[in-house]
Amino acid sequence: MARLPTEKIRELERRFGEVEARMAAGPDPEAYVKLASEYSDLQPLVDQIRALDAALAERSDLEAMLQDTANDKEMRDLAESELRSTKVRIGELEEQIEIMLLPKDAADERSAILEIRAGTGGSEAALFAGDLFRMYERYASSRKWKVEVLSASEGEAGGYKEIIATISGKGVFARLKFESGVHRVQRVPETESGGRIHTSAATVAVLPEAEDIDIEVRSEDIRIDTMRASGAGGQHVNTTDSAVRITHLPTGLVVTSSEKSQHQNRARAMQVLRARLYDMERQRADDERSQSRRSQVGSGDRSERIRTYNFPQGRVTDHRINLTLYKLDRMMMGEIDEVVDALISDHQAGQLATLGDDGQF
Numbered sequence: 001m002a003r004l005p006t007e008k009i010r011e012l013e014r015r016f017g018e019v020e021a022r023m024a025a026g027p028d029p030e031a032y033v034k035l036a037s038e039y040s041d042l043q044p045l046v047d048q049i050r051a052l053d054a055a056l057a058e059r060s061d062l063e064a065m066l067q068d069t070a071n072d073k074e075m076r077d078l079a080e081s082e083l084r085s086t087k088v089r090i091g092e093l094e095e096q097i098e099i100m101l102l103p104k105d106a107a108d109e110r111s112a113i114l115e116i117r118a119g120t121g122g123s124e125a126a127l128f129a130g131d132l133f134r135m136y137e138r139y140a141s142s143r144k145w146k147v148e149v150l151s152a153s154e155g156e157a158g159g160y161k162e163i164i165a166t167i168s169g170k171g172v173f174a175r176l177k178f179e180s181g182v183h184r185v186q187r188v189p190e191t192e193s194g195g196r197i198h199t200s201a202a203t204v205a206v207l208p209e210a211e212d213i214d215i216e217v218r219s220e221d222i223r224i225d226t227m228r229a230s231g232a233g234g235q236h237v238n239t240t241d242s243a244v245r246i247t248h249l250p251t252g253l254v255v256t257s258s259e260k261s262q263h264q265n266r267a268r269a270m271q272v273l274r275a276r277l278y279d280m281e282r283q284r285a286d287d288e289r290s291q292s293r294r295s296q297v298g299s300g301d302r303s304e305r306i307r308t309y310n311f312p313q314g315r316v317t318d319h320r321i322n323l324t325l326y327k328l329d330r331m332m333m334g335e336i337d338e339v340v341d342a343l344i345s346d347h348q349a350g351q352l353a354t355l356g357d358d359g360q361f
């Protein structure tokens with residue numbers, strides 16, 4: 001099995017058989033749910049392992065046919081042709097299994113909180129932040145994910161100075177986690193009479209949604225202030241003290257929410273605070289594992305410029321993997337899978353490169 005850890009693979013097969021048997025025995029409902037979840041996680045991998053075993057057996061049979069002098073030339077030619085295709089299939093299966101055995105980010109299956117902030121560039125940066133939000137909103141819609149805006153501060157000419165939203169669904173964080181960083185835009189603003197290209201930027205942060213068991217926020221560690229909502233539009237503005245600002249005293253993190261309902265604002269602000277604290281814990285753990293950080297796409301620094309959107313040329317360039325696509329219009333419509341898949345593949349390749357000869361990390 002080339003670089004594959006044979007002992008680990010056989011242990012996973014044994015465990016799959018054990019789970020299958022226990023499910024058939026009819027355990028109590030709570031145990032059944034856990035077993036069914038484990039079964040669902042293991043089945044795709046075990047299916048690939050069994051397909052690889054079958055291909056390896058087929059290779060042995062074909063090699064034996066080639067060595068058997070009793071077979072005529074036509075039979076041996078056929079065996080040789082089939083052997084070539086079988087070897088290719090074995091290589092593909094081994095690669096797929098290697099990827100399936102890679103350590104998984106515990107947060108990959110979670111929903112996420114998306115934060116977009118206008119950077120340098122004034123009104124044009126706010127407009128671009130709005131364009132980015134709509135791009136992710138369309139992408140989420142194509143994958144049947146739910147988007148809910150938690151807070152938004154609109155730009156004077158449109159777009160957003162800042163917008164924070166939840167994106168709910170299975171595997172959201174896995175698909176969007178490499179979007180964090182500085183996104184730069186190059187285009188001619190509508191207000192530019194001379195036709196000059198301007199450069200502006202927006203910062204994107206994608207945080208895995210935290211669960212209660214992940215982060216404990218003690219009441220004595222936070223200060224909650226209520227204040228009068230402010231901002232453009234909305235008849236409720238300046239009529240009630242509904243806006244909520246939560247300050248996490250140990251870290252200095254400040255989260256605000258200013259919708260109509262004070263109760264809802266408090267819940268939403270706590271949701272964002274938990275996600276930010278959880279993200280800080282994950283970042284700290286990553287820093288301690290400096291070896292593994294080298295295998296990540298980019299440095300993980302949110303101040304890092306990761307992508308440029310050049311409108312005059314219809315070009316998008318992801319600087320981390322040197323990928324350039326002339327599909328800017330389609331990407332802005334939410335068709336970002338090609339870039340997302342390339343980033344995930346590059347990340348997996350980096351992980352595979354850290355494998356030892358025994359298949360261990």
